[in-house]
Amino acid sequence: MLKIQQLHKSYPIGDSSLHVLKGIDLNVEEGEMVAIMGSSGSGKSTLLNIIGILDEADSGEYILDGLPIKNLTEKKAAVYRNKFLGFIFQSFNLINYKTALENVALPLYYQGMKRKERQEKAMFHLDKVGLANWAKHLPKELSGGQKQRVAIARALAANPKLLLADEPTGALDTKTSHDIMAFIQKLNDEGKTILMVTHEEDIANMCKRIVRLRDGVIMEDTKVNQVRAEQYV
Amino acid sequence: MFRFLFDRDTWQEVLDSLSKNKLRSILTMVGVWWGILLLIGLLGSARGLENSFNRLFGDFATNSVFVWGQRTGKPFKGFQENRRVRLTLTDAKKIEENVEGIEFVLPRSQQSVTITKDFLTGSFQVAGDYPLLDQLQKKKLTHGRFINQNDIDDRKKIAVISDGAYEQLFKKDEDAIGAYIEVNGINFKVVGVFERGNVNMGPSTDVHIPFTTFQQIFNRGDRIGWMMITGKPDYSIKQIEDDAKLLLKNLNDIHPEDKRAFGSFNLGKEFKKMTGFLTGMQFLTWFVGIATLIAGVFAIGNILLITVKERTKEIGVRRALGATPFEIKRQIVVEAVFITLIAGIFGIITGGWILILLDHFFGQGDEAAIVNASVSIAVVFIALVILVILGTLIGLIPAFKATSVKPIEALREE
Numbered sequence: 172m173l174k175i176q177q178l179h180k181s182y183p184i185g186d187s188s189l190h191v192l193k194g195i196d197l198n199v200e201e202g203e204m205v206a207i208m209g210s211s212g213s214g215k216s217t218l219l220n221i222i223g224i225l226d227e228a229d230s231g232e233y234i235l236d237g238l239p240i241k242n243l244t245e246k247k248a249a250v251y252r253n254k255f256l257g258f259i260f261q262s263f264n265l266i267n268y269k270t271a272l273e274n275v276a277l278p279l280y281y282q283g284m285k286r287k288e289r290q291e292k293a294m295f296h297l298d299k300v301g302l303a304n305w306a307k308h309l310p311k312e313l314s315g316g317q318k319q320r321v322a323i324a325r326a327l328a329a330n331p332k333l334l335l336a337d338e339p340t341g342a343l344d345t346k347t348s349h350d351i352m353a354f355i356q357k358l359n360d361e362g363k364t365i366l367m368v369t370h371e372e373d374i375a376n377m378c379k380r381i382v383r384l385r386d387g388v389i390m391e392d393t394k395v396n397q398v399r400a401e402q403y404v
Numbered sequence: 405m406f407r408f409l410f411d412r413d414t415w416q417e418v419l420d421s422l423s424k425n426k427l428r429s430i431l432t433m434v435g436v437w438w439g440i441l442l443l444i445g446l447l448g449s450a451r452g453l454e455n456s457f458n459r460l461f462g463d464f465a466t467n468s469v470f471v472w473g474q475r476t477g478k479p480f481k482g483f484q485e486n487r488r489v490r491l492t493l494t495d496a497k498k499i500e501e502n503v504e505g506i507e508f509v510l511p512r513s514q515q516s517v518t519i520t521k522d523f524l525t526g527s528f529q530v531a532g533d534y535p536l537l538d539q540l541q542k543k544k545l546t547h548g549r550f551i552n553q554n555d556i557d558d559r560k561k562i563a564v565i566s567d568g569a570y571e572q573l574f575k576k577d578e579d580a581i582g583a584y585i586e587v588n589g590i591n592f593k594v595v596g597v598f599e600r601g602n603v604n605m606g607p608s609t610d611v612h613i614p615f616t617t618f619q620q621i622f623n624r625g626d627r628i629g630w631m632m633i634t635g636k637p638d639y640s641i642k643q644i645e646d647d648a649k650l651l652l653k654n655l656n657d658i659h660p661e662d663k664r665a666f667g668s669f670n671l672g673k674e675f676k677k678m679t680g681f682l683t684g685m686q687f688l689t690w691f692v693g694i695a696t697l698i699a700g701v702f703a704i705g706n707i708l709l710i711t712v713k714e715r716t717k718e719i720g721v722r723r724a725l726g727a728t729p730f731e732i733k734r735q736i737v738v739e740a741v742f743i744t745l746i747a748g749i750f751g752i753i754t755g756g757w758i759l760i761l762l763d764h765f766f767g768q769g770d771e772a773a774i775v776n777a778s779v780s781i782a783v784v785f786i787a788l789v790i791l792v793i794l795g796t797l798i799g800l801i802p803a804f805k806a807t808s809v810k811p812i813e814a815l816r817e818e
Contacts (some may be wrong), residue, residue, distance in 0.1 A: 225724060225812040245807070246728045253726020264721045264815070268424035281726040288731060329726070 172364055173199040173222065173333065178231035179219055180397075191217045193387035195231070199366065201332075204359040204397070207368045209384035215368045216337060218384070222366065223256055223335050224248050236332055246341035253281055257326030261338035263318040265310040271321045272297060272306040278329040296324040299360075300354065323354065327363075334358065336367035340374055352377045353400035373398070387388035408734065425711075432707045433747035435700030436791065438743040440751025441758065443693025443787060444779050448759040452685045452767065452777030457678065459775050464753050466675040467507075467637060468540065469645045469668055472630035477664030481657045489665050493626040495655055503647045505639030510536050513629035520586040526611035528569055530587060531629075532618020540634060543612075544582055548581045548596030553612040563587065564596040587613070592623060628770040641672030647748025697787075698794065701744060705798035708740055711801040719806050720814025733803035741792055748791040752784055786809060786810070 180192040191214045199205055200354060209215045220226035221233065224240055225239050228290045235255060243251065257278075258264075265274045276293035284292070297303050300320040302313075310318055326334055339355070340348035350375060359365050359379075367378065376398045383391040422429045473489035493511055500509040514531040537543070538550040543564070551566055563585060565573070570580055584591045592613060600608070619625065632813045635644045649666050652658070658665045712719070719732055759777045766774045 195755045220812050223724070225815065226810070246730065249723060249726050249728040249731075252724060264717065264724075266721065267719055268420055273420075277722070278725040281722075281728075325725070361411060369617065381784070 172201045172203070172236060173197070174232070174234040175222075176232040178218075178221065179216075179229045180221060180226070181229060191387055192221075192228070195387075195389060197382065197392075199364065201364055202359070202362055204356070204365045204379045205367070206378035206381045207366065207384060208370060208372075208375050208381055210370065211324070213384040213388045215384050215396070219335055219337055219366070219368050221223075222333075223252050223258060224252050225377075249281075253278055253329055257329065257334045259319070259322050259326050259333035259334065259335040259336040259339045259355065263315075263322045263342070265318055265321060265325075267310050270307050270309055271302060271313065273323075274310070274321055275325045275328050278325065282329060293324075293328055296328050297321070299327070300324045307343065314347075315343050316350055319343060319347075319351050320354065323351070323358075332364060334363055334365045336365065336368055339367060340369070340371065349400045349403040354395070356400055375392070409738075414735075414738060417735060418742050421715075421739060422734075422743065428707065428711065429743065431742055432704050433750070435703035435746050436685075436697065436747035437700070437751040437754070439693065439697035439700035440748050440787060440791070441755045442582060442696050443689075444752055444755025444784075445758045445762075446689040446693055447686070447783060448755070448777040448779045449762060449774060450689045451684070451779065452759075452762065452774030453685070454682050455775035455777075456773055457682065461675065467639075467672045468632055469632040469641055469643050469648075469670045469672065470630055470632055471645070471666055471668045473656075474664060474667050476658055476662055478659035478662045480659035480662070483657060485734055489656055489658065490627045491629075491652070492633060493628060496628065496631050498655060498693075499631070499633065499648050502651055503633075503644060505636050505644055506633060506648075508536060508540065508632075508634045508638045509532060510540060510634070511615065511628040511630075511633040512537070512632065513615070513622070513624055513627075515589055515618075515622055515629075519569070519573065519611065521583070524573050526569070526572045529608065530611045530613060530618070531609040532622075532624075533609075533612045533614040534615050537612070540632065544599040546597050546599050548594070550596055550598075551612060551614050556616050558602060559616045559620055560614055561590060561592045562595045562614065563592040564598060566593055566610045567597060567599050569610040570597050585611075587611070588621060601686055635672070641670060645652055645670055694790070697790065700747075701791070701794040701798050704740060704744055704747075704795070705801050708736065708799065708802040709805060712736065712806045715806075716809060716814045717807070720811045723811040724815065729807035732807050736803040737796055737799035740802070741795040744791050744795030744798075745788070748788055752787070755779070 175195055175197040178192055178195040179190070181188045181190040193219060207215045207218060217226065221228050222235075224243065235251070238251070240251070246355050266277070269277070272290065272293050274368060276289045279289040279292055294303065294306060297306055301321055301323070302317060303318055304315060305317060310321070313321065336355070340351055355365060355367075356377060365378075370373050376395060376399050378395070379397050380392070380394050382389055471491070473491045476483065476485050476487045476489060479485045493509075496509045496511045512531060512533060514529055516527060517529050517530045519526060519530075533551055534556060535551050535553055543550055545564075546567065548564070551562070554560070555562055564718050565580065565585070573585060574580055574583070580594045580597050585594060586592075590652060632645060633648055635641045645668060645813055649668070650660065652666060653660055653662060656665075721731075722732065759779070762777045763772055766772060
């Protein structure tokens with residue numbers, strides 16, 4: 172599904188540069204649920220951004236679903252993002268003047284899907300996260316957990332191969348966090364490949380595999396026994 | 405390429421993002437709205453002024469020159485200088501026959517005379533005239549008629565008096581037509597009353613009497629006061645003036661270089677100055693209007709630029725969801741053009757209202773300062789096309805700005 176070899180990335184800071192990723196090797200198979208952990212500055216977000224084709228590596232190889240991701244034009248990158256990847260952000264990043272339904276339909280709009288079909292599909296996904304009754308509401312009328320569920324529906328709408336989550340529970344209380352995690356686990360059970368960045372130990376333990384980063388290198392890569400989130404709900 | 409313009413979603417996106425921030429959208433529009441409003445208002449007013457000038461001079465043969473005799477400035481053929489020059493009917497006839505491009509030559513004479521009616525008396529300018537005068541300088545007759553050919557042929561003692569003379573000589577509401585006034589001790593029957601307009605070309609006249617009568621009662625013989633020469637539309641009145649003067653000098657034994665012998669007033673030249681002024685004003689109007697418009701469009705560009713900065717994160721999200729940079733740019737350009745167009749159309753409509761108001765307050769009646777203030781459809785169309793072009797160009801700036809930020813940086817923005 173995802174193959175990364177000797178990935179390097181550095182950011183210029185003033186005259187010098189900060190070497191954030193110092194040779195990352197990572198393979199993720201289809202159906203996996205991986206947590207990337209590390210303290211701040213360990214490079215976990217940078218890695219996620221490169222995997223999400225939001226950022227580009229300086230050197231190394233990145234192959235996504237058999238396609239080498241290298242020197243893409245902005246246009247091509249946009250198409251890949253739309254087709255292969257679904258994003259879930261810590262701060263939800265819903266478009267605040269669009270209704271829940273419109274937010275979910277947005278990736279389909281960029282796919283060029285017809286309006287009616289798009290709305291039906293968006294409604295289907297919204298129903299899946301249990302918010303069909305909130306379709307016409309604006310993000311400001313939703314609670315944090317509901318917002319994140321809309322964001323998940325949006326990430327799923329284009330039926331991506333890989334779901335990328337950047338601290339998906341970072342802005343939520345414990346109960347809602349478990350709620351969201353239970354949902355993400357369910358998605359994984361259905362076969363979706365999921366990659367998430369988190370710094371919370373209990374959230375990471377709800378994944379099937381934990382990759383620990385420190386100072387730009389992988390310190391530890393272990394499979395864990397998944398803790399089911401439902402038991403807390 | 406332009407199919408997206410007919411796509412409902414494109415407009416949904418535009419309307420969404422504009423209605424999201426109504427105040428911002430409205431403020432943005434004000435600049436362009438004001439520019440178009442000014443352009444339409446000014447152009448319409450300029451046109452109204454031009455129309456009113458045209459109406460004032462419309463009854464007037466503008467392609468004409470007045471010529472009168474003065475005193476010679478140079479000795480010639482045994483005559484001393486400072487000799488009095490007097491034009492005659494023969495001169496007028498010769499000019500009409502010999503100078504190219506002439507339409508009419510109208511001889512006129514005028515004298516200041518005391519006129520008495522019953523016990524009222526006053527000093528008035530009496531002129532001897534031909535019916536042709538009414539054709540060259542339309543007389544606004546409130547009562548009766550002007551001099552006709554019969555009056556000329558029979559040297560009738562009739563008079564056409566001005567409203568001013570009527571007020572001085574007649575009691576209020578007294579019927580002037582058919583009444584007699586005493587000019588130089590001779591009774592004249594009043595046959596018409598005319599109203600003096602705002603614009604008077606040549607010396608003003610209180611009372612018109614038939615030319616032949618005038619010449620007789622004042623013992624003028626064939627000497628005339630001055631003549632009004634009218635040129636055909638496509639002849640230069642300046643050339644006619646020069647030719648006529650040269651001919652007159654020949655006929656009256658005056659040195660060809662003598663500049664003092666004849667006085668003249670070239671109406672055509674003066675009129676040209678006036679129309680030149682109008683053209684200048686129209687140019688100024690366009691200049692001011694377009695400049696304001698450009699300023700307005702720049703204001704839109706400016707505000708869109710700020711907006712794009714505000715929306716950096718939104719744009720980042722859109723790109724993460726698969727929007728290509730082109731789609732983002734297109735979106736912003738369409739927003740810019742749309743906002744300019746709407747503001748422009750509002751400006752045109754309100755500009756039209758301004759013109760209606762102008763017409764209502766200043767455009768009524770015969771002496772209106774502004775007549776039929778209006779703007780042609782072509783001008784409106786040109787203004788709209790300019791708006792669309794400017795809107796597109798100005799929209800490109802924020803559009804490129806929006807996509808110059810990497811999606812990752814856009815998303816990181818808090």
